[in-house]
Amino acid sequence: xxxxxxxxxxxxxxxxxxxxxxxxxxxxxxxxxxxxxxxxxxxxxxxxxxxxxxxxxxxxxxxxxxxxxxxxxxxxxxxxxxxxxxxxxxxxxxxxxxxxxxxxxxx
Amino acid sequence: xxxxxxxxxxxxxxxxxxxxxxxxxxxxxxxxxxxxxxxxxxxxxxxxxxxxxxxxxxxxxxxxxxxxxxxxxxxxxxxxxxxxxxxxxxxxxxxxxxxxxxxxxxxxxxxxxxxxxxxxxxx
Numbered sequence: 001x002x003x004x005x006x007x008x009x010x011x012x013x014x015x016x017x018x019x020x021x022x023x024x025x026x027x028x029x030x031x032x033x034x035x036x037x038x039x040x041x042x043x044x045x046x047x048x049x050x051x052x053x054x055x056x057x058x059x060x061x062x063x064x065x066x067x068x069x070x071x072x073x074x075x076x077x078x079x080x081x082x083x084x085x086x087x088x089x090x091x092x093x094x095x096x097x098x099x100x101x102x103x104x105x106x107x
Numbered sequence: 108x109x110x111x112x113x114x115x116x117x118x119x120x121x122x123x124x125x126x127x128x129x130x131x132x133x134x135x136x137x138x139x140x141x142x143x144x145x146x147x148x149x150x151x152x153x154x155x156x157x158x159x160x161x162x163x164x165x166x167x168x169x170x171x172x173x174x175x176x177x178x179x180x181x182x183x184x185x186x187x188x189x190x191x192x193x194x195x196x197x198x199x200x201x202x203x204x205x206x207x208x209x210x211x212x213x214x215x216x217x218x219x220x221x222x223x224x225x226x227x228x229x230x
Contacts, residue, residue, distance in 0.1 A: 035216040047216055092209070092215050096156055100153045101154075
């Protein structure tokens with residue numbers, strides 16, 4: 001099973017700042033089959049990024065994904081108030097697994 | 108627009124079987140090539156994939172839960188269902204149904220989710 005480790009656990013930033021979230025896999029994720037989700041309290045996760053760098057339908061371009069192999073990054077270029085949430089990565093190259101999440105909180 | 112909605116008891120006694128149904132609207136569950144999954148999330152914790160079913164009835168389950176999980180599909184009702192047997196307090200969680208965009212024998216992202224339903228295991 002591929003284990004995904006997300007860091008940091010919590011990111012404290014102000015609106016307008018840049019957020020950089022990391023997702024590291026215990027082994028290489030084939031074909032960059034990695035997705036990112038956003039989850040707000042009391043809501044279901046929402047797909048943001050798939051294939052490591054493709055934005056899902058309706059996702060603003062301030063969200064971008066990058067990486068390959070074992071290291072992946074989600075970048076939010078300028079945090080909007082609605083972006084403060086928990087973010088999960090998921091790999092689907094070998095079965096599928098989720099990371100433990102990174103909380104982006106208001107500083 | 109595909110929509111998913113979970114339904115079922117919110118309270119289950121220990122050792123009993125948890126049963127949930129996911130109703131799909133906005134499209135036929137048997138059209139296209141998709142898997143339909145169950146995912147759960149204990150309060151304050153991360154996401155755990157439980158299992159999935161293809162429209163043909165082919166299933167995959169999380170090995171950590173295998174033996175207790177059964178997922179079935181009823182295409183005539185546009186629904187798929189989860190049964191989790193011998194539940195304990197550790198099975199208390201919000202349960203989500205979701206569409207897996209993968210084609211047969213493939214794994215993929217979850218592009219549509221239900222709103223989730225809280226199931227508490229308690230006597």
